[in-house]
Amino acid sequence: MSDLLALARRYYDAFNAHDLEAYAALLDEDVELAMDAWNLRGREAVCDSFARFWRLFPGVVGVPQRMFAADGTVVVEVRRENRVAEDAASTAHVTGGAWEIITTAEAARIVHVRGFSVPGPGDRAAVVMPSRREAYRLADEQDALREVATLVTRGSSEREVFDTVSRVIARVLRADATSLFRFEDDDTLTLVAAWTRHGVPLPIGKRRALNAQLREIRATGEPHRFEPLPDDAPFVEEARALGTRSAIGVPIALDGRVWGIVFASTEGEKPLPAGTEARMVGFTALVATSLANAQARTSVQQLVEQLTASRARVVAAADESRRRLQRDVHDGAQQRLVQTVINLKLASQALEEHPWPAAHLIGESLLHAERATSELRDLVRGILPASLARGGLRAGVESLCADLPIAIDLDVTAARLPAPTETTAYFVIAEALTNVVKHAGATSAGVKVNVEDDRLVVVVRDDGAGGADPGAGSGLTGLFDRVEAGDGTLVVESPPGGGTTLRATLPVIR
Ligand SMILES: Nc1ncnc2c1ncn2[C@@H]1O[C@H](COP(=O)(O)OP(=O)(O)OP(=O)(O)O)[C@@H](O)[C@H]1O
Ligand SMILES: [Mg+2]
Known part of the structure; x- marks a missing residue:
């Protein structure tokens, strides 16, 4: 006092x-x-x-x-x-x-x-x-639950959550060993994590048949005491080798069924005290939450993967139909027109003796045919330049630049790349250079393309007005969609008055 x-x-x-x-x-x-x-x-x-x-x-x-x-x-x-x-x-x-x-x-x-x-x-x-002892015990339990809960909210791996749960349950209960099992569909269970006082390794990943008690736990979802350990329990040899005399099993419930079970066991004569089961329930609930979170994460991830793949397929299909159109026009109508021009030229020479009116008609047809040829050439280039398919990215970009009103510094790898990579890179460069001509008022511009590890890095820069805004048109937005659909990245830097730099990084998947 x-x-x-x-x-x-x-x-x-x-x-x-x-x-x-x-x-x-x-x-x-x-x-x-x-x-x-x-x-x-x-x-x-x-x-x-x-x-x-x-x-x-x-x-x-x-x-x-x-x-x-x-x-x-x-x-x-x-x-x-x-x-x-x-x-x-x-x-x-x-x-x-x-x-x-x-x-x-x-x-x-x-x-x-x-x-x-x-x-x-x-x-x-x-x-x-x-009492103070009880207070410390409860505080320790709260700390342990908090440790596991932190891992669960952080989305840590199954492995880490299971290992931590095995370790902290043993600490909180002063158990000599703990183990965590998953029930399988074929009347077996798999050891997924364990902790033993003396660090004796247990066969993680091993699968054994259930005995009657475990079947009952799986059916009822009720905790069970194994005092003493039954001879037909799975992993009973390993447990006895550890000196285990008795154990408590608490099931892990997930989505209305029993997913697995956690065991805590002791070596001594005295089994774990009454109420131990209740103290384990908080931990099994956290294991279930972690599993449910992981399942939710997986389904969202699968959805994202499916969407990404379908986006890439849409782009690939569009590219493929462009290539086919380009080939058809080039090999069909364009060739035929070229042939017509040649024929007309020959005919006009042959008709020199009777120049009028046939010569006049032929001359007019010739003019039309030549105009149609040049229009078709432009059209085909818009779809995809033949030089890209034939000579690769460097040839495609060179022919693109030949028609532009300003000189462009070119430094483009000569390497041939997979068609999707070449096509996307070409579209990035074509749109960026069109923008340079249309909007930048630049005195110089350049294109640099090179392969770094397994990525193609495309940089298009100009020293013009800057202030590019993807929201203002559809060109840049289309590029973002196309590049991201192919799992690449696109960055546009365009401070007002500071020129514009477009940097696309594209995977080179062979
Ligand atoms: N290199 C650049 N220099 C300066 N401004 C640019 C440049 N590139 C784009 N911009 C600005 O950003 C806007 C958006 O460009 P974007 O390519 O998306 O559309 P657009 O060229 O106007 O139309 P389109 O849909 O035909 O491409 C342009 O309207 C222009 O104002
Ligand atoms: Mg544009």
Whole structure:
């Protein structure tokens, strides 16, 4: 008791000096000492304990006002009357298992004391202040759950979640070994993770047949105690080799069925205490959440992959029909027109003796045929230049630049690349150079294309007006779509007055 009085004096001094830090430190260090004696249950007991708590402070009177539960939080309101803060009200919260005493007068949280809320018999909410040992045990359990929950929310791998769960369950329960199994469709189960006190490795990935008890657990979803271990249990030799005498199995439920099971076992004579199953449930729920998240992630990922693939197929199909059209026009109508021009030229020579009116008609036809040839050539170049298909990207870009009104510095790899890469690169360069001519007012522009590792890097730059805005037309937006559909990236840098640089990085898939 004299200890308590000394303690109370230190609180009192800190409190009256308005020294929140010292006050908080005292509570953090010492209140558990005092609380060991206050093993309380029920509303009256809490109020009583508060009355006693405040009585530790001579001259400080705290009157418990009311207690209520909200969202799993037990709130005890205490009216405090003292010299320092008259009429100030303090509120003590029990939140998620941990006590916090908050003073509204100073508008600051001053302390965090370990204590835990549990529903008491007949109470809507009651408070148990556990013994210090129990408090530490629960705190450890909360820490372990938090550790696993953090991994789950971060989307860590199955492997990491399973390994961590095996390790922390063993720590929290003081078990000698833990193991995590997945039930398979063919009446077997697979060991997916394990932890053993002495670091003995267990055969992860091994699959064994179920026995009757495990079949029952899978059917009912109820925890089960194996005391002693049955001879026909799968992995019983490995368990015995570890010195295991008894084990508890808690199933992992996912989507309304039993996905797997977690075991905790001990070597000693004494089996794990009653209530252990309940303490394992929080962990199995986290394992299930992690599995459900992973499934959701996989289905979203599959959807994204499907969409990306279909986008790429659309572009590839369009390219292929362009190539076919280009080939057909080039090999068909264009050739025939060329032939017509030649024939007409020969005919006009032969008719020199009778120049009029046949010569006039032929001359006119010749003019039309030549115009049609040149129009067709332009059309075919717009679809895809023949030089691209025949001579590769360098030849395609050279023929593109030959028709432009400004000189372009060219540095284009001579390497032949897969058709989709060449076609996309060509469209990027063609649109970028068209924009240079149409919008930039540049004095110089250049194209650089080279292969870096397994990527083709295309850079088109000009020293013109800058300020390119993909939202203002359809050309640049079309390029983004095309490049991204092929799993590439496109970056447009175009500060106003600072020229424009387009950089496309395209995969070279052979
Ligand atoms: N190299 C450039 N220099 C300056 N401005 C540019 C350049 N490239 C594009 N822009 C600006 O960005 C806008 C969008 O370009 P985009 O290519 O998307 O459309 P567009 O060329 O106007 O039309 P189109 O759909 O025929 O390509 C252009 O209208 C122009 O104002
Ligand atoms: Mg454009």
